[in-house]
Amino acid sequence: MAKSAPAPPDAAIEARGLTKVFGDRYALRGVDLSVGRGEHLVIFGPNGAGKTTLVKILATLVKPSSGDVWLDGSNLRARPELVRRKLSLVSHQTFLYDNLTVYENLRFYGRMYGIPDLERNIREVAARVQLETRLHQRAGTLSHGLQRRAAIARAVLHDPPILFLDEPEAGLDPRATSVVREILGSVNTGERTVIITTHNLERGLELGDRVVILHRGQVVFQAPRREVDAAGFRRVYDRCTGAGR
Amino acid sequence: MLGQVITILWKDIQTELRTKEVITSVLVFALLVLVIFVFAFGIGESPVNEVTPGILWAALTFGGILGGNRIFAVEKENSRLEGLMLCPVDRAVIYWGKLAGNFVFMLFVAAVVTPVFLALFNLPLFLPALPPVILLAVAGFAAAGTLFAAVAINTRARDIMLPLLFLPVAVPVIVAAVEATGLVLAGRPWGEMLIWLQIMAAFDIIYLVASTLVFEFVIEE
Amino acid sequence: MRNGKSAVRDSFLWGLGLLLMLAALYMVFAYVPTEKNTGIVQRIFYFHVPLAWVSFLAFFITFIFSILYLGKRAVKWDALAHASAEVGVIFTTLVLITGPIWAKPVWGIWWTWDARLTTSLVLWLIYLAYLLVRGLTAEPERGARFSAVIGIVGFIDVPIVFLTVNLWRTQHPTTIVFEGGLTAPMLATLLVCVTAFTVLYALLTWQSARLKTLEAEFRRLTMMQTEKEE
Numbered sequence: 001m002a003k004s005a006p007a008p009p010d011a012a013i014e015a016r017g018l019t020k021v022f023g024d025r026y027a028l029r030g031v032d033l034s035v036g037r038g039e040h041l042v043i044f045g046p047n048g049a050g051k052t053t054l055v056k057i058l059a060t061l062v063k064p065s066s067g068d069v070w071l072d073g074s075n076l077r078a079r080p081e082l083v084r085r086k087l088s089l090v091s092h093q094t095f096l097y098d099n100l101t102v103y104e105n106l107r108f109y110g111r112m113y114g115i116p117d118l119e120r121n122i123r124e125v126a127a128r129v130q131l132e133t134r135l136h137q138r139a140g141t142l143s144h145g146l147q148r149r150a151a152i153a154r155a156v157l158h159d160p161p162i163l164f165l166d167e168p169e170a171g172l173d174p175r176a177t178s179v180v181r182e183i184l185g186s187v188n189t190g191e192r193t194v195i196i197t198t199h200n201l202e203r204g205l206e207l208g209d210r211v212v213i214l215h216r217g218q219v220v221f222q223a224p225r226r227e228v229d230a231a232g233f234r235r236v237y238d239r240c241t242g243a244g245r
Numbered sequence: 246m247l248g249q250v251i252t253i254l255w256k257d258i259q260t261e262l263r264t265k266e267v268i269t270s271v272l273v274f275a276l277l278v279l280v281i282f283v284f285a286f287g288i289g290e291s292p293v294n295e296v297t298p299g300i301l302w303a304a305l306t307f308g309g310i311l312g313g314n315r316i317f318a319v320e321k322e323n324s325r326l327e328g329l330m331l332c333p334v335d336r337a338v339i340y341w342g343k344l345a346g347n348f349v350f351m352l353f354v355a356a357v358v359t360p361v362f363l364a365l366f367n368l369p370l371f372l373p374a375l376p377p378v379i380l381l382a383v384a385g386f387a388a389a390g391t392l393f394a395a396v397a398i399n400t401r402a403r404d405i406m407l408p409l410l411f412l413p414v415a416v417p418v419i420v421a422a423v424e425a426t427g428l429v430l431a432g433r434p435w436g437e438m439l440i441w442l443q444i445m446a447a448f449d450i451i452y453l454v455a456s457t458l459v460f461e462f463v464i465e466e
Numbered sequence: 467m468r469n470g471k472s473a474v475r476d477s478f479l480w481g482l483g484l485l486l487m488l489a490a491l492y493m494v495f496a497y498v499p500t501e502k503n504t505g506i507v508q509r510i511f512y513f514h515v516p517l518a519w520v521s522f523l524a525f526f527i528t529f530i531f532s533i534l535y536l537g538k539r540a541v542k543w544d545a546l547a548h549a550s551a552e553v554g555v556i557f558t559t560l561v562l563i564t565g566p567i568w569a570k571p572v573w574g575i576w577w578t579w580d581a582r583l584t585t586s587l588v589l590w591l592i593y594l595a596y597l598l599v600r601g602l603t604a605e606p607e608r609g610a611r612f613s614a615v616i617g618i619v620g621f622i623d624v625p626i627v628f629l630t631v632n633l634w635r636t637q638h639p640t641t642i643v644f645e646g647g648l649t650a651p652m653l654a655t656l657l658v659c660v661t662a663f664t665v666l667y668a669l670l671t672w673q674s675a676r677l678k679t680l681e682a683e684f685r686r687l688t689m690m691q692t693e694k695e696e
Contacts (some may be wrong), residue, residue: 081333459536462614
């Protein structure tokens with residue numbers, strides 16, 4: 001394996017030449033990405049564009065077929081376990097144990113992450129996601145929206161500087177969506193670097209400092225939010241992902 | 246690291262205690278195997294002979310396989326295995342956590358099935374030489390079984406794959422366990438059993454080490 | 467890239483293999499005298515033993531290349547491990563067939579749980595698991611990784627199985643004993659056969675591995691081409 005040059009120090013996430021092959025199919029074809037500290041990056045793209053694959057590679061769940069990733073300056077080819085402490089992922093799968101209560105789930109993950117003063121931290125994070133009253137309810141009995149909130153609680157329990165949200169509002173009814181939005185708004189303040197993938201163009205533009213469009217495993221558009229014309233963005237999106245290709 | 250292994254173990258014990266589905270079905274299955282084998286060999290009222298220890302180990306082996314399938318199946322729901330893989334721990338910690346759960350689980354099954362077995366054959370229930378045999382054999386089953394369960398769950402024929410992988414490899418443990426148990430039931434001195442215990446211990450250590458080293462290659466995507 | 471030199475080398479090796487096989491056949495059927503105790507059927511021993519030896523060698527090679535594959539992830543290591551396992555399965559199947567063919571006329575039984583035969587049986591089952599895992603995994607790269615793991619942990623079991631069954635047999639001895647003394651012509655024949663089968667194994671495995679590597683490369687190029695066209 002070739003040694004790669006170290007990443008620029010102020011990028012929270014740096015990815016170069018990421019490729020991923022599944023069987024006979026390219027999921028990602030040479031993706032380059034750079035995310036600064038505290039930046040909120042939104043990744044748009046149709047189904048099958050490779051958004052989830054990209055997020056999973058950045059979150060160390062999947063190894064790329066080729067390419068390099070640096071998180072907070074550390075190359076993931078080295079000791080990924082150390083880097084994992086600095087990140088977390090919320091996807092439409094909750095990672096929760098249905099037969100355990102919300103409290104027990106959080107305590108489990110808290111211990112796996114080695115969080116000190118666990119009891120207090122659990123209560124704090126439960127309050128942030130407005131689940132204090134449900135702490136001792138079994139996770140499997142919660143509605144989708146509540147489970148999503150519990151998943152967010154699980155993700156921010158160890159206060160990671162980097163947070164990945166893979167379609168965080170997918171599959172929720174309108175009321176649940178608005179609560180989750182509120183929570184994400186309060187959770188994603190300050191220094192946290194956030195990467196969000198979404199289908200929802202309007203919503204995504206509200207969330208991000210920078211936008212990226214992924215199509216067929218490649219970055220086809222990238223711009224800071226302020227340079228993007230909200231009204232015309234849909235045309236841009238269609239042009240980048242739609243007819244003619 | 247040990248703390249995290251225990252955390253995973255405790256989580257598995259807690260989840261199982263909530264439903265008790267797997268433990269009940271495996272226990273019933275193991276007892277059924279006992280009974281069926283007695284009928285199959287037509288040895289209802291016969292005295293203890295060479296076949297007898299094999300019946301116990303057939304029950305524990307097949308019960309172990311049934312339970313083994315569940316080890317990682319439970320982590321597939323809600324993508325919990327991904328949740329575990331996100332944690333800042335060596336992949337081997339996940340192996341040891343699941344291994345510990347599997348080991349405790351099978352030990353529990355053995356603790357119930359063995360006295361039933363002994364009673365069915367009118368053998369004395371207090372046999373101090375038997376627990377070491379069971380411990381070493383179950384450790385071997387757990388060591389190899391946990392690794393193969395992780396492989397099997399990711400194939401298309403997940404239920405059949407575990408026995409296909411596990412049984413040939415487990416042959417030395419099964420042979421040693423049956424031989425040692427036979428010696429115990431026949432009231433032979435400890436010394437004669439020693440070589441079989443050593444074989445199982447060697448298997449256990451080799452497989453624990455080997456599985457620890459290769460486990461990360463199995464669960465990475 | 468096929469060039470003149472490698473084609474010549476291949477032909478030479480195949481020629482050598484053929485020569486050795488012919489020599490082996492001659493020695494087995496014409497040269498070596500009939501064994502006095504067991505008769506004509508005993509000649510199958512000269513196939514059975516080399517096949518057993520080579521099948522063990524094949525699994526060892528699979529073990530080595532499985533480790534290399536997990537370390538370096540180059541397709542060629544996996545191709546070699548896979549090819550060796552396939553040839554190994556075939557040879558082991560022949561071991562399991564020639565064993566009974568030999569045993570039945572001589573001792574009147576189809577099968578005996580002797581240590582070597584039993585170990586071959588377990589080896590066969592582990593090989594089959596190696597191939598099945600590969601075939602039953604949805605994603606080829608993952609399947610290759612899984613079989614590499616099986617190739618490694620399966621192989622380390624083989625000596626344990628052999629020792630255990632050996633010990634088991636000493637506790638439960640039967641009257642069947644496979645070994646007799648080997649006279650000089652018998653030994654010579656055996657050695658020639660072992661060499662012939664080893665060369666055969668090497669040729670089959672090498673060709674098969676090369677084919678697999680080319681297939682993988684072809685798939686990769688096809689995939690890239692399809693991507694370009696879209």
